[in-house]
Amino acid sequence: QLQLQESGPGLVKPSETLSLTCTVSGGSISSSSYYWGWIRQPPGKGLEWIGSIYYSGSTYYNPSLKSRVTISVDTSKNQFSLKLSSVTAADTAVYYCARRTFYAFDIWGQGTMVTVSS
Amino acid sequence: NFMLTQPHSVSESPGKTVTISCTRSSGSIASNYVQWYQQRPGSSPTTVIYEDNQRPSGVPDRFSGSIDSSSNSASLTISGLKTEDEADYYCQSYDSSIHVVFGGGTKLTVL
Numbered sequence: 041q042l043q044l045q046e047s048g049p050g051l052v053k054p055s056e057t058l059s060l061t062c063t064v065s066g067g068s069i070s071s072s073s074y075y076w077g078w079i080r081q082p083p084g085k086g087l088e089w090i091g092s093i094y095y096s097g098s099t100y101y102n103p104s105l106k107s108r109v110t111i112s113v114d115t116s117k118n119q120f121s122l123k124l125s126s127v128t129a130a131d132t133a134v135y136y137c138a139r140r141t142f143y144a145f146d147i148w149g150q151g152t153m154v155t156v157s158s
Numbered sequence: 159n160f161m162l163t164q165p166h167s168v169s170e171s172p173g174k175t176v177t178i179s180c181t182r183s184s185g186s187i188a189s190n191y192v193q194w195y196q197q198r199p200g201s202s203p204t205t206v207i208y209e210d211n212q213r214p215s216g217v218p219d220r221f222s223g224s225i226d227s228s229s230n231s232a233s234l235t236i237s238g239l240k241t242e243d244e245a246d247y248y249c250q251s252y253d254s255s256i257h258v259v260f261g262g263g264t265k266l267t268v269l
Contacts (some may be wrong), residue, residue: 077258087195087203087248089258100256103159136202143209143252144193148202 042067044137044149052131052156058124060126062137064151072094075140076121078111081151088133092140093120101121127156160184162249162261169267172239178264180249181231188225191233193250196243197263203248207234236266244268 046114048060062076069076077092091101093111101109105124124131134156138145161183179197180192192210195203205214207223210232220240224248225232232251236243 075256079260086263087197087250088245089260092256102257123174140258141175141208141258143191144197144205144250145203145207146214147207148204149201 042139042147044139044147046135046137046149046152048154050153050155052127052154053158054128054156056128056152058122058131058156060122060135060137060152060154062120062122064118064120064139069113069120070108073141075142076099076113076120077138077140077145077146079136079138080131080149081132082091082130083135088157090122090124090135129156132156159253160259162251162259164247164249164261164264166262167265167267169269170239172241172268174238174239175235176239176266178234178236178247178249178266179229179231180233180261182231182251185253186227187230187232187251188227190251190253192223192241194221194223194232194234195248195250197246197248199245203232206247239268241268 045063070152075092078090091111093099109126110123134151136151137149139147163181177191196206197203206221211223220237222235248263
């Protein structure tokens, strides 16, 4: 059964870069049928799509975050990663990684809380 | 790009039927599939409807999805409400560049 697990620092200082990794187990990240994505949820608020990546490396970013976001994939480790630069308190959120068919996110990680604070 | 607008909250009694709407601000709702996710407190979202009206295996047939071109909206209907259905529900679609759009979410209270 496919599982996704987020990992990375839970605390990031303002103006620094947030870095998270999603490890995929129980299946291959190189499947041509899926994309892999990042979604975040600020405390008490709704879901916000950050971006998605295909195993080939093609990326798709939320226009509102595009200037600060980089998503990459490492097929040898069955992982994909998120970097968000110049963070502020507004970037404090639970960050989820998820598998995406063309249309929908069908498998989600458990999420990891990231707080931006000095 | 477009937005998806949902009511902030809805409430209904156990055993009744509730419908949650999701209105697309521009472009046709029928142009791109709509998905619905359920999120219970402290948990990750799970899919209850995909491709407008398809239910993943394991989702009860009390959950159904539809689209209405006249109101440019999608709807999630839950019949025979149970207390376990109390959760936040999010609609989601995508644009021609496969950018993902989420609705703001609806809190369902089963009282």
